[in-house]
Amino acid sequence: MARTNAKRKWREGASGYAFMSPALLILGCFLMLPIAYAIYLSFHKVNLLGHVSYKFTGTSNFERMIDDPRLWIALRNTAKYALIVVPSQTLLALALAAVLNMKLRFRNFFRVAFYLPTVTSSAVLVLIFMWIYNKNGLLNYFLELVGLPTYNWLGDPSVALIGIMIMNIWSTAPLFMVIYLAALQDIPDSLYEAAEIDGANGWTKFWRITVPQLKPVTFYVLVMGIIGTFQLFDQSYIFSAGSGGPNNATLTVVLLIYQYAFKNLDMGYASALAFMLAVVIMLITVIQRLIFKEEKLN
Template identity: 85%
Template sequence: MARLKGKNKIRDLLSGYSFMAPTIIILGCFLLLPIGYAIYLSFHKVNLLGTVSYKFTGTANFERMVDDPRLWIALRNTAKYALIVVPAQTILSLVLASILNMKLRYRNFFRVAFYLPTVTSSAVLVLIFMWIYNSNGLLNYLLDLVGLPTYNWLGDPSVALLGIMIMNIWSTAPLFMVIYLAALQDIPENLYEAADIDGANGWQKFWRITVPQLKPVTFYVVVMGIIGTFQLFDQSYIFSAGSGGPNNATLTMVLLIYQYAFKSMDMGYASALAFLLAVVIMLITLIQRLIFKEERLN
């Protein structure tokens, strides 16, 4: 009997893994192997020109980070970008979702209209905003129209990154708005009815009922926002033509990795930087989990 149970258990395991095999193979080939190969490259000096060679250098690529000034500039720019964009897009998306959750006239039209920036290509959005920020663009035209001085929005290092921030807040908030909107519709209506009986006003209901009920969703939105901001690449690349300028003002971690990997052909150091970025994102996510201790719904 025990032998028969053992055979049935093995047969069930084999059946389960046979169904999972396509997914395991795909994830292994396109996710696990690249990660392992990137970690392997981070400990080597790689030559891809002519005869491909790998020279083991130990932790030299990681030690090199300490004396790399552009790395610290990229980390500072990325952290500044995340600290401003993530809270702004989270608050904006929650406010928009709360408004569109009300019984407004034409609210379905506004839901579609607000969501349109999300489905627009990121490259197209960057080109549109570059035209707006251009010296002869829409923003300076409007400023000149009302008698205000114009400005070199793309060429000033102090405001170049801010221009990318505004564009990303405008384009990513609608995506999280939809997530918040779905969560708002799942909040039991009897909670608000009980609050009405107790004499709570609109702000008290929002702060004491809506926000706590949305805590798991807020955890997801903030984590996804941080991951997205730390992976900023295409907007910064197009804005600066791949240089991270002006004066490294729009240089981000992923753009720096790209420059070392495909311009300097320093794959080993670029892989080490990618490994560092992954560690930073994981640490921030763990901190988020400690802050949002009750992110699971009861």
């Protein structure tokens, strides 16, 4: 009897793994193997021209980061970008979701209209905003129309990154708005009705009921926002034509990895930078998880 039960469990386990094998094979080939190969490259000096060779260098690629001034510029730009964009897009998404969750006329129309920037290609959005920020673009046209001085929005290092921030807040907040909107509709109406009986006003209900109930969703939004901002590449690349300019003002960590990997062909150091970026993102995620200790719904 015991042998029969063990054989049945083995067959059930084998059947489960058989059904999982296609997904495991795909994940292994296109996720785990590239990660392992990138870690392997980070400890080597790689020559891709002519005869491909790998020279083990130990931790020299990681030690090199300390004396790389462009890396520290990229880290500062990326951190500044994340510190401004993530809270801004989270608050804007929550505010939009709260408004669109009300019983308004043409509510469905506004939901679709606000979501349109998310489904638009990132490259197209960058080109549109480059036209807006151009010397002869829409922004300077309106400034000149009201008698204000025009500005070189794309060429000034002090505002170039801010231009990318504004574009990303505008284009990514609607995605998180939809997530918040779905979560808002799952909050029981009985909680708000009980609060009204106790004399709570609209702000009290929002702060004491809505925000705590949305804590798991907020944790998810913040984590995805951090990951997205630390992986900023295409907007910065198109804005600066791949240089990270003006004067490294739009240089991000991922753009720097691209430059080392595909312009300088320094795959070993680029892999080390990618590994460092992954560690930073994981550490930030762990810190957020410690802050949001109650992210699981009851």
